[in-house]
Amino acid sequence: xxxxxxxxxxxxxxxxxxxxxxxxxxxxxxxxxxxxxxxxxxxxxxxxxxxxxxxxxxxxxxxxxxxxxxxxxxxxxxxxxxxxxxxxxxxxxxxxxxxxxxxxxxxxxxxxxxxxxxxxxxxxxxxxxxxxxxxxxxxxxxxxxxxxxxxxxxxxxxxxxxxxxxxxxxxxxxxxxxxxxxxxxxxxxxxxxxxxxxxxxxxxxxxxxxxxxxxxxxxxxxxxxxxxxxxxxxxxxxxxxxxxxxxxxxxxxxxxxxxxxxxxxxxxxxxxxxxxxxxxxxxxxxxxxxxxxxxxxxxxxxxxxxxxxxxxxxxxxxxxxxxxxxxxxxxxxxxxxxxxxxxxxxxxxxxxxxxxxxxxxxxxxxxxxxxxxxxxxxxxxxxxxxxxxxxxxxxxxxxxxxxxxxxxxxxxxxxxxxxxxxxxxxxxxxxxxxxxx
Amino acid sequence: xxxxxxxxxxxxxxxxxxxxxxxxxxxxxxxxxxxxxxxxxxxxxxxxxxxxxxxxxxxxxxxxxxxxxxxxxxxxxxxxxxxxxxxxxxxxxxxxxxxxxxxxxxxxxxxxxxxxxxxxxxxxxxxxxxxxxxxxxxxxxxxxxxxxxxxxxxxxxxxxxxxxxxxxxxxxxxxxxxxxxxxxxxxxxxxxxxxxxxxxxxxxxxxxxxxxxxxxxxxxxxxxxxxxxxxxxxxxxxxxxxxxxxxxxxxxxxxxxxxxxxxxxxxxxxxxxxxxxxxxxxxxxxxxxxxxxxxxxxxxxxxxxxxxxxxxxxxxxxxxxxxxxxxxxxxxxxxxxxxxxxxxxxxxxxxxxxxxxxxxxxxxxxxxxxxxxxxxxx
Numbered sequence: 177x178x179x180x181x182x183x184x185x186x187x188x189x190x191x192x193x194x195x196x197x198x199x200x201x202x203x204x205x206x207x208x209x210x211x212x213x214x215x216x217x218x219x220x221x222x223x224x225x226x227x228x229x230x231x232x233x234x235x236x237x238x239x240x241x242x243x244x245x246x247x248x249x250x251x252x253x254x255x256x257x258x259x260x261x262x263x264x265x266x267x268x269x270x271x272x273x274x275x276x277x278x279x280x281x282x283x284x285x286x287x288x289x290x291x292x293x294x295x296x297x298x299x300x301x302x303x304x305x306x307x308x309x310x311x312x313x314x315x316x317x318x319x320x321x322x323x324x325x326x327x328x329x330x331x332x333x334x335x336x337x338x339x340x341x342x343x344x345x346x347x348x349x350x351x352x353x354x355x356x357x358x359x360x361x362x363x364x365x366x367x368x369x370x371x372x373x374x375x376x377x378x379x380x381x382x383x384x385x386x387x388x389x390x391x392x393x394x395x396x397x398x399x400x401x402x403x404x405x406x407x408x409x410x411x412x413x414x415x416x417x418x419x420x421x422x423x424x425x426x427x428x429x430x431x432x433x434x435x436x437x438x439x440x441x442x443x444x445x446x447x448x449x450x451x452x453x454x455x456x457x458x459x460x461x462x463x464x465x466x467x468x469x470x471x472x473x474x475x476x477x478x479x480x481x482x483x484x485x486x487x488x489x490x491x492x493x494x495x496x497x498x499x500x501x502x503x504x505x506x507x508x509x510x511x512x513x514x515x516x517x518x519x520x521x522x523x524x525x526x527x528x529x530x531x532x533x534x535x536x537x538x539x540x541x542x543x544x545x546x547x548x549x550x551x552x553x554x555x556x557x558x559x560x561x562x563x564x565x566x567x568x569x570x571x572x573x574x575x576x577x578x579x580x581x582x583x584x585x586x587x588x589x590x591x592x593x594x595x596x597x598x599x600x601x602x603x604x605x606x607x608x609x610x611x612x613x
Numbered sequence: 614x615x616x617x618x619x620x621x622x623x624x625x626x627x628x629x630x631x632x633x634x635x636x637x638x639x640x641x642x643x644x645x646x647x648x649x650x651x652x653x654x655x656x657x658x659x660x661x662x663x664x665x666x667x668x669x670x671x672x673x674x675x676x677x678x679x680x681x682x683x684x685x686x687x688x689x690x691x692x693x694x695x696x697x698x699x700x701x702x703x704x705x706x707x708x709x710x711x712x713x714x715x716x717x718x719x720x721x722x723x724x725x726x727x728x729x730x731x732x733x734x735x736x737x738x739x740x741x742x743x744x745x746x747x748x749x750x751x752x753x754x755x756x757x758x759x760x761x762x763x764x765x766x767x768x769x770x771x772x773x774x775x776x777x778x779x780x781x782x783x784x785x786x787x788x789x790x791x792x793x794x795x796x797x798x799x800x801x802x803x804x805x806x807x808x809x810x811x812x813x814x815x816x817x818x819x820x821x822x823x824x825x826x827x828x829x830x831x832x833x834x835x836x837x838x839x840x841x842x843x844x845x846x847x848x849x850x851x852x853x854x855x856x857x858x859x860x861x862x863x864x865x866x867x868x869x870x871x872x873x874x875x876x877x878x879x880x881x882x883x884x885x886x887x888x889x890x891x892x893x894x895x896x897x898x899x900x901x902x903x904x905x906x907x908x909x910x911x912x913x914x915x916x917x918x919x920x921x922x923x924x925x926x927x928x929x930x931x932x933x934x935x936x937x938x939x940x941x942x943x944x945x946x947x948x949x950x951x952x953x954x955x956x957x958x959x960x961x962x963x964x965x966x967x968x969x970x971x972x973x974x975x976x977x978x979x980x981x982x983x984x985x986x987x988x989x990x991x
Contacts, residue, residue: 389851504882
């Protein structure tokens with residue numbers, strides 16, 4: 177009997193119930209889209225923040241201080257030569273062929289790009305110039321069989337390059353704009369660079385002029401191999417800039433950054449298996465011999481702050497718009513129950529108990545909302561993809577967690593939304609309603 | 614009783630007699646308006662708020678001396694800073710570098726204003742304290758590691774002043790700064806300390822400026838400074854400005870799209886609720902028609918009711934929407950939101966249009982049908 181009444185009610189009021197189903201579908205699609213976007217926004221924004229460049233700098237252990245000292249002595253002007261020679265002698269290096277190991281650590285996939293650097297003093301047309309050897313667009317084959325492309329082209333996406341990016345296998349150079357102006361060179365020109373002692377000498381073609389707005393404007397970038405040959409330091413690099421996707425720091429990460437040995441076994445596991453910048457740095461130090469990985473706080477700290485703000489913003493927007501759509505849906509349910517007061521009055525008049533009527537109405541509404549909710553879920557997936565494609569140019573990965581969350585939400589909203597309606601229909605007096613008051 | 618009085622009376626009694634229905638309808642409109650105003654306010658204010666957050670990346674403009682001069686004058690810097698919009702200017706930190714020695718080791722020491730550095734470079738991680746006394750020194754973490762000095766220790770520095778005379782000064786280390794870049798290898802002291810030691814004052818090598826502004830505004834400001842203060846060449850820190858522009862525009866697009874989706878869905882929800890409330894009254898429409906009411910007057914009555922509800926709901930929405938936006942802004946950014954008053958009429962107008970459309974559809978459908986059919990319940 178119950179089923180028959182239910183079926184009858186569902187069939188008879190197709191119009192009204194479809195409106196509930198429709199609203200429910202809208203609400204659910206909103207919830208799905210917002211939850212989907214919210215859960216993925218961290219990864220997406222993190223990816224965007226990579227435009228700020230490297231957040232880790234890997235240097236040889238114990239010598240980072242000396243290399244900067246070397247730079248200073250040059251400016252100082254006093255007794256440059258002996259000190260520079262000393263510094264050069266004392267300098268330690270990282271091995272170029274070990275860098276590939278960075279793509280094989282636990283968080284290998286979080287290491288987006290990296291580029292090594294090796295500097296040498298050189299003379300071009302009688303003027304002192306710093307030649308910086310690096311990878312522009314290097315193709316690496318990993319022992320695991322995978323391959324990666326990395327280098328300056330990806331790492332320095334904010335560079336304004338006039339001309340072509342240099343290739344790693346040619347005798348080319350990219351000049352900073354101030355340097356190019358000083359030397360009077362433009363893209364396509366040739367120049368000759370020599371080390372101060374005259375040992376290494378190369379003829380290079382200017383491939384491009386770079387405007388970076390930083391100290392790079394006074395430097396010349398050439399393929400790493402060239403600098404290694406000229407200064408007779410084969411297979412060595414001075415510094416590696418690494419751009420990695422990281423999780424914002426918390427207390428655990430801060431404690432670990434001070435001293436990883438102070439953690440308990442369990443904390444250590446958690447820390448090691450989370451993409452904190454300190455744990456990525458630690459893992460790089462593990463694989464690259466004699467290296468020290470320092471987080472570049474300007475980038476790392478700000479990234480964390482902005483990520484947290486964005487996630488919080490999306491979370492609050494999601495929660496508030498969910499509350500609003502829940503209110504709107506429950507409002508509609510109330511309205512539709514009110515509309516049927518005469519029918520309910522009649523049911524009560526011919527002897528139905530309040531509980532029986534409430535059960536009938538609730539089942540009807542829950543069934544309808546389930547239907548609408550399912551449809552809405554798929555529409556919501558579509559909305560999330562539209563947002564992802566338009567804003568970030570890549571698909572949003574909707575997490576599986578969204579499904580149970582949305583299902584619970586649908587059930588809760590429908591039941592809670594029906595509460596005022598049910599309370600009202602229980603208090604209905606059949607005679608009054610049928611009389612039309 | 615004139616026609617107008619009758620109309621007002623019908624309107625009023627209809628609103629008052631059917632209190633529970635009208636509450637439901639009012640609530641729907643108010644929710645819609647709340648979301649509308651709240652989301653629009655947030656979308657409008659996001660670039661400003663987020664822009665402030667992005668200032669944690671540090672200076673986005675630097676001043677260097679024009680031409681061949683190595684040093685720029687602090688009086689010029691003041692002139693230039695006065696040209697910048699004061700409300701969005703976060704900090705102006707001058708740096709002056711000197712070569713000194715300590716224990717036979719050469720170091721670079723930078724003189725600066727620490728209260729400005731805290732604003733322009735919020736990412737500096739200082740263990741111990743910032744220098745506050747005149748003979749206090751902040752040392753980079755690499756220097757600390759190399760020399761094995763800690764906050765509280767003293768460090769004697771020697772150097773030459775402007776007239777090439779040697780100076781020798783014992784300084785107390787107040788703290789160790791860690792940034793992960795070149796600052797780790799420097800020493801820092803107060804600018805006035807450095808001026809007293811070297812006997813030269815009113816100069817700086819570079820000035821870092823942090824302004825909450827986008828790339829276009831920064832370029833305009835730089836052009837103005839270049840024109841009015843010839844001693845200074847302003848340069849944009851491309852890495853910071855360009856990345857900020859790209860990330861910020863993405864974020865704004867995200868919030869705008871989300872707003873759009875939420876708005877469309879909420880407006881449809883409002884409309885369906887209104888339609889349900891009006892559909893319920895088909896019998897009333899039929900009865901009115903049966904006793905001789907014109908379609909036009911019925912539509913006018915329903916529209917009048919809708920209008921009252923829409924304006925009231927819109928006003929409620931303005932109040933709640935402001936609260937909604939303020940809550941989000943306070944929680945996320947810890948700052949009060951700027952309220953754009955132009956959004957108030959927009960919100961009310963939108964509620965009126967949506968409500969009117971939602972009323973008209975079911976009323977039209979009811980008035981088009983023969984009264985007898987409607988009354989019979991078909």
